[in-house]
Amino acid sequence: MTNNYYMPTKVIMGDDCVVKNCELFKVLGRKALIVTGTQSAKRNGSEKDVKTALESVGIQYQVFDKVMSNPTISCAYEGASLAKENGVDFIIAIGGGSPMDAGKAIALLAAQDIEEESLFLGNYQNKVLPMAFVPTTAGTGSEVTQYSILTNDKAQTKTSIASDLLFPTVTFLDAKYTVHLGVTTTINTAIDALSHAVEGMLSVKASIVSDALAAASIQMIIDCTPKMLLALQAGSEAAFDLEQREQLLQASFMAGMVIAQTGTTVVHAMGYSLTYFKGIDHGRANGLLLGEYLKLVEKAQPDLAAKILKTMSFAKAEQLLELLGKLLGQREEINAEEIKFYSKKAIQTKNIANCIVKPTEDDLRTMFVQSFAK
Amino acid sequence: MTNNYYMPTKVIMGDDCVVKNCELFKVLGRKALIVTGTQSAKRNGSEKDVKTALESVGIQYQVFDKVMSNPTISCAYEGASLAKENGVDFIIAIGGGSPMDAGKAIALLAAQDIEEESLFLGNYQNKVLPMAFVPTTAGTGSEVTQYSILTNDKAQTKTSIASDLLFPTVTFLDAKYTVHLGVTTTINTAIDALSHAVEGMLSVKASIVSDALAAASIQMIIDCTPKMLLALQAGSEAAFDLEQREQLLQASFMAGMVIAQTGTTVVHAMGYSLTYFKGIDHGRANGLLLGEYLKLVEKAQPDLAAKILKTMSFAKAEQLLELLGKLLGQREEINAEEIKFYSKKAIQTKNIANCIVKPTEDDLRTMFVQSFAK
Numbered sequence: 001m002t003n004n005y006y007m008p009t010k011v012i013m014g015d016d017c018v019v020k021n022c023e024l025f026k027v028l029g030r031k032a033l034i035v036t037g038t039q040s041a042k043r044n045g046s047e048k049d050v051k052t053a054l055e056s057v058g059i060q061y062q063v064f065d066k067v068m069s070n071p072t073i074s075c076a077y078e079g080a081s082l083a084k085e086n087g088v089d090f091i092i093a094i095g096g097g098s099p100m101d102a103g104k105a106i107a108l109l110a111a112q113d114i115e116e117e118s119l120f121l122g123n124y125q126n127k128v129l130p131m132a133f134v135p136t137t138a139g140t141g142s143e144v145t146q147y148s149i150l151t152n153d154k155a156q157t158k159t160s161i162a163s164d165l166l167f168p169t170v171t172f173l174d175a176k177y178t179v180h181l182g183v184t185t186t187i188n189t190a191i192d193a194l195s196h197a198v199e200g201m202l203s204v205k206a207s208i209v210s211d212a213l214a215a216a217s218i219q220m221i222i223d224c225t226p227k228m229l230l231a232l233q234a235g236s237e238a239a240f241d242l243e244q245r246e247q248l249l250q251a252s253f254m255a256g257m258v259i260a261q262t263g264t265t266v267v268h269a270m271g272y273s274l275t276y277f278k279g280i281d282h283g284r285a286n287g288l289l290l291g292e293y294l295k296l297v298e299k300a301q302p303d304l305a306a307k308i309l310k311t312m313s314f315a316k317a318e319q320l321l322e323l324l325g326k327l328l329g330q331r332e333e334i335n336a337e338e339i340k341f342y343s344k345k346a347i348q349t350k351n352i353a354n355c356i357v358k359p360t361e362d363d364l365r366t367m368f369v370q371s372f373a374k
Numbered sequence: 375m376t377n378n379y380y381m382p383t384k385v386i387m388g389d390d391c392v393v394k395n396c397e398l399f400k401v402l403g404r405k406a407l408i409v410t411g412t413q414s415a416k417r418n419g420s421e422k423d424v425k426t427a428l429e430s431v432g433i434q435y436q437v438f439d440k441v442m443s444n445p446t447i448s449c450a451y452e453g454a455s456l457a458k459e460n461g462v463d464f465i466i467a468i469g470g471g472s473p474m475d476a477g478k479a480i481a482l483l484a485a486q487d488i489e490e491e492s493l494f495l496g497n498y499q500n501k502v503l504p505m506a507f508v509p510t511t512a513g514t515g516s517e518v519t520q521y522s523i524l525t526n527d528k529a530q531t532k533t534s535i536a537s538d539l540l541f542p543t544v545t546f547l548d549a550k551y552t553v554h555l556g557v558t559t560t561i562n563t564a565i566d567a568l569s570h571a572v573e574g575m576l577s578v579k580a581s582i583v584s585d586a587l588a589a590a591s592i593q594m595i596i597d598c599t600p601k602m603l604l605a606l607q608a609g610s611e612a613a614f615d616l617e618q619r620e621q622l623l624q625a626s627f628m629a630g631m632v633i634a635q636t637g638t639t640v641v642h643a644m645g646y647s648l649t650y651f652k653g654i655d656h657g658r659a660n661g662l663l664l665g666e667y668l669k670l671v672e673k674a675q676p677d678l679a680a681k682i683l684k685t686m687s688f689a690k691a692e693q694l695l696e697l698l699g700k701l702l703g704q705r706e707e708i709n710a711e712e713i714k715f716y717s718k719k720a721i722q723t724k725n726i727a728n729c730i731v732k733p734t735e736d737d738l739r740t741m742f743v744q745s746f747a748k
Contacts, residue, residue: 002547209628254583
C-alpha cells in the first residue's frame with residue numbers, strides 16, 4: 001500500500017468559524033466572487049456569514065447565485081466570465097457539491113483560457129484563482145478534493161475535471177448550516193459520503209492513510225443511521241441534533257480526503273447515468289449501487305469486503321444492503337434497455353481500472369437489475 | 375472535536391520514488407542545497423539517488439553535510455549562509471530528524487533575515503525556500519510537520535520553530551534507506567513515532583482526523599514490536615524485513631501528520647531535558663516517559679487511556695510500560711537534583727497547556743522517578 005498522499009486544503013472547523021476566521025479571506029485577495037445556488041445559502045445563514053466576514057475585513061464581492069443542481073459546463077463558463085469582467089481575485093463557493101464543483105471550474109476558467117473541447121483533458125497551465133469553500137451539506141467532500149464534476153451533455157454523463165489546481169485554499173466547516181437540511185437530503189448526502197469512504201477502500205489507490213480515514217468516516221456515518229431511520233419514520237429532520245450534524249459533516253470531509261487520494265470506483269461510474277438520464281439524486285444513485293458492488297467484492301475478495309464490513313460492525317454485505325434498503329425506500333423503475341445502455345457506458349470509464357475487484361459488463365448489468373429489484 | 379486540519383506536503387511513496395519522480399524537483403527551482411549529516415545519507419544510498427535525480431533533470435546542487443545530531447542554531451545559520459552565497463532556489467534535506475529540522479530552519483533563514491533572538495518568536499514574513507525531504511529513519515515525522523527543533527543553548531533545551539512556512543513541499547518515502555539502521559536506532563525512532571501518535575491522542579488539539587491517523591499508526595508500530603524484541607535478542611537488524619521497514623516508515627509519517635495537527639505533550643517537554651543534559655537519544659527519552667504519563671492519564675481519565683490502549687490491544691497502561699521496559703533495557707542514572715531541575719523546566723513549557731490531562735510539577739517528578747527506577 002505505497003500510494004501517495006496529497007491534500008493541501010486548510011480545513012477550519014467549528015461554530016461561527018467563517019466569521020471568527022475572517023482574516024483568512026484577506027490572504028486570498030481584495031475582491032471575491034461568491035458562487036452559490038439560488039436559495040439554500042440565503043436560507044441557512046451561510047451567505048450572510050460570508051458577507052459579514054468579507055465586510056469586516058474590507059473585501060469587495062460580487063454574487064453569482066445561478067448554480068443549478070448538477071451544474072453544466074455553460075454555467076461554469078458564465079461564472080468565469082463574470083469573474084473576469086469584475087476582476088475578482090478569488091472565488092468563494094457556498095453550498096453543496098454543485099456550487100463547490102462549479103466554483104472550482106470557475107476558478108480555473110477565470111485564470112486561464114480553456115476551450116470547451118479541452119476542458120476535461122487536464123493539460124492546464126499552473127494558474128487558478130484561490131478558493132474558499134463553505135459546504136452546507138454533508139456528503140460531497142468537494143471541499144477537500146481536486147475534482148470538479150460537471151454535467152457534460154456531449155458525453156451524456158457527468159465528467160470530472162481532476163487537477164491539483166482545484167484543491168480549495170481553505171474550507172470552513174460549520175455544521176449549523178446543515179441543521180435544516182431535510183430528511184431525504186440528509187440521508188442521500190450521508191450515503192454519498194459513505195460511498196466515498198467505502199469506494200476509497202475498494203480502490204487500487206487505497207493507502208494506509210486513506211484506509212484509516214475511510215474506516216473512521218464509515219464508523220461515524222453508520223453510527224448516525226439509527227437516527228436517519230427515526231427521522232424517516234417521523235418524517236422530520238428534527239431527529240438529528242447538532243452533534244450528529246457535526247459528525248456527518250466531519251465524516252463527509254474525511255471521506256472527501258479519502259477520494260482525493262483514491263478516486264471513486266464503478267459505483268460512481270454507474271451512478272452518473274442514473275443521475276444524468278433518470279434524474280436520480282447523486283447520493284441516492286450511489287446508495288442504490290453500493291451494496292450490490294460490495295456483494296460482488298465479497299465473492300471475489302472476501303477479506304477485502306470483511307475489512308470494510310468490520311468498520312460497520314457487519315459480518316455480511318447483505319446487512320449493508322438491508323440498511324441501505326431501509327434508508328432508500330421505494331426504488332425507481334428501470335428497463336432492460338436502460339440497463340444495457342448504462343452498463344455499456346460505465347464499463348468504458350476509467351473508474352473500472354480504479355477498482356481492486358474489476359467487474360465485467362455482465363456484472364454491471366446484474367448490479368443494476370439487483371439494485372432496482374428491491 | 376472540532377479542531378482544524380492542515381498538512382499541505384505532497385507525500386510520494388515507494389521503491390525508487392526519488393529517481394522515478396525526478397520531475398518533481400524541477401518545479402522547485404534550478405539550484406538546490408542538499409542538507410544532510412556527515413555519513414548516513416552516503417551509506418544508505420539516499421544522497422546518491424537524490425544526486426542522480428537532480429542530474430537527470432539538469433538541476434545544479436551544493437552539499438552541506440555538516441548537520442550534527444540535535445542540530446544547533448549556529449548550524450542552521452551556517453547552512454543558510456551557504457544557501458544565500460550560492461543563490462540556491464530550494465533545499466533538499468536527507469536524513470533523520472536532525473538534517474530535516476536543520477533543513478527547515480535553513481530554508482527559512484535563507485529566504486529572510488531573522489536575528490537569532492527573534493528566531494523562535496514566530497512573526498516571520500511569508501517567505502521560505504521550497505523544500506524536498508527524504509527521511510532515512512522512521513520516527514521523527516519531520517517530513518510532514520511545520521516544526522524545526524533546534525538545540526538552544528541559551529534556553530538549555532531544544533526549542534521549536536513552528537510555522538506553516540516550514541511544511542516541506544514534497545517528501546519522498548522509500549523504506550530501502552532505512553534497511554540498514556541498527557537495532558537501537560530502529561527501536562528508538564519507532565518509539566519516537568509511537569510517542570507522537572499517543573501524545574496526539576492526549577492533546578487538547580486532537581481531532582477526528584488526527585485520532586484516526588494516530589490509531590492506525592499505533593497499531594502499525596505495536597505490530598512490529600515482536601520483531602523488535604527478536605532483533606534485540608539476536609543483536610541484529612536482520613530481524614526486520616523490508617515490509618516491516620515500510621510499515622514503520624508509514625507509521626512514522628502518519629504520526630508526523632498527527633503532531634502537525636496536535637503538537638506534543640509533557641512527554642516531549644520532559645524528554646528534551648534528558649536529551650539536552652544527559653545526551654539520551656530523543657526517541658528513547660520519550661519512551662522512558664510515555665508509559666508513566668499514560669499511567670497518570672489512566673488514573674485521571676480512564677476512558678481516554680482505554681481508547682489509546684485499545685489501539686495497542688492492551689487493557690492497562692502497565693502493559694505498555696512492560697513492553698517499553700523490554701525495548702528500552704537498562705536505564706540511565708538520574709539524581710534527585712536533576713529530576714527537580716528538569717521538572718521545573720518542563721512545567722513551564724507550552725506543552726503542559728496542550729495536555730488534556732494536565733500534570734503538576736509533582737506529577738512530573740514522580741514520572742521521572744518511576745521512569746528511571748526500572
